[in-house]
Amino acid sequence: MEVGTPVGVVAAQSIGEPGTQLTLKSKHAGGIIGLDVTQGLPRVEELFEARTPKVLSPLSEISGKVRVAETEEGWKVMIASVGKPKEEREYLIAKTVKLVVEDGQLVDVGTALAGASLDIKEVLSVRGLQAAQEYLVNNVQGVYESQGIPINDKHFEVIVRKMSDKVKIATAGDTPMLPGELVDRATFEEENEKVLAAGGEPASAQQIVLGITKRALFTESWLSAASFEQTTDILTEASTSGREDRLLGLKENVIIGRLIPVAESAAALPLA
Structure with a gap:
């Protein structure tokens, strides 16, 4: 390509x-x-x-031995760690959902406990970004x-x-980023490198996954974002904060009638 x-x-x-x-x-x-x-x-x-699916399977947050008990509310799945430190987690699963673990079974962190869809946010939290x-x-x-x-x-x-190229800032450290702000992972790493090189305190962040609709609103181009949803809000915010659009993408160039940056045209643009 x-x-x-x-x-x-x-x-x-x-x-x-x-x-x-x-x-x-x-x-x-x-x-x-x-x-x-x-x-x-x-x-x-x-x-x-x-x-989040309407019917979902929880993931085991720890490694350990499974105990299953039937209650009026549903299946109570308890997982107790085998080694030290001692930990225990408890999950309630509806009887309409099929269990895929048995009493006495040993499970690892991230094991699905029922035969249903998984919550992608829980998969990210328990299993990690690649998973x-x-x-x-x-x-x-x-x-x-x-x-x-x-x-x-x-x-x-x-x-x-x-969908997964953004992080949510937890602590800003000595960087110009703000707690709660969503930034590109590359920007986050670049800002931290600058701060560390100067002997400062780096920021910390939480990896997130955004749906495609929400992700389209968090783009560097305010023209591109305004063409999708919440047009009035985005244009108002862009004008009051004096935002600049570098016109690096396709949509923003189409909007203003410029040649789109593809193939040979892309060579004339700076790398984003």
Whole structure:
């Protein structure tokens, strides 16, 4: 792939166009052989928007031995650590959800306890960033494959990478960043390197995953963000704070009628 290729647009088209087939196929199959319609396009939307599933499986936060007890409220799954220090976690799972662990079983950190969808935020917290990214890619790919629609993983990976390229500042240290601010991971690391080189205190941050709708609003280009949602709010904030748009992306250049920065045109632009 050459420098200047609009990989985001290519990925969106590669996923979006087959999505129309996915909608039709899942509805048709649902009426004929009883497939769960919610596993079609709604499932893809749930994953790309990083929504919490209505029915989900908790993840074990510790390694240990499982004890299962049946209660009126549901299955009570207790996990006690085997070594030291002694830890114990307790989870309540509805009886309508199938357990995938047994009494006396040894489990590792991040083990799913029931046969249901996972909350991507919990996957990120317990298993880490790479596991969360792989979960999104594999599950979206699984929906398309179940309908016989082949799509290269790289297109999903481009989208998921943008969903997970922000961090939320916890403590600012001696950097100009503010607690609660969402910044690019690269910017966060760059600012910390500057502070450490000067002998200052670095900032700390929490990795996050944003749904594609919310992620589109957190872009460096206020023109691009304003063309999507919350136009009035974004334009007001940009004007009152004196924000500058460097016109490095496709959308902002289309909006003002400039040549879009792809292929040879991209070579004239500074690297973002």
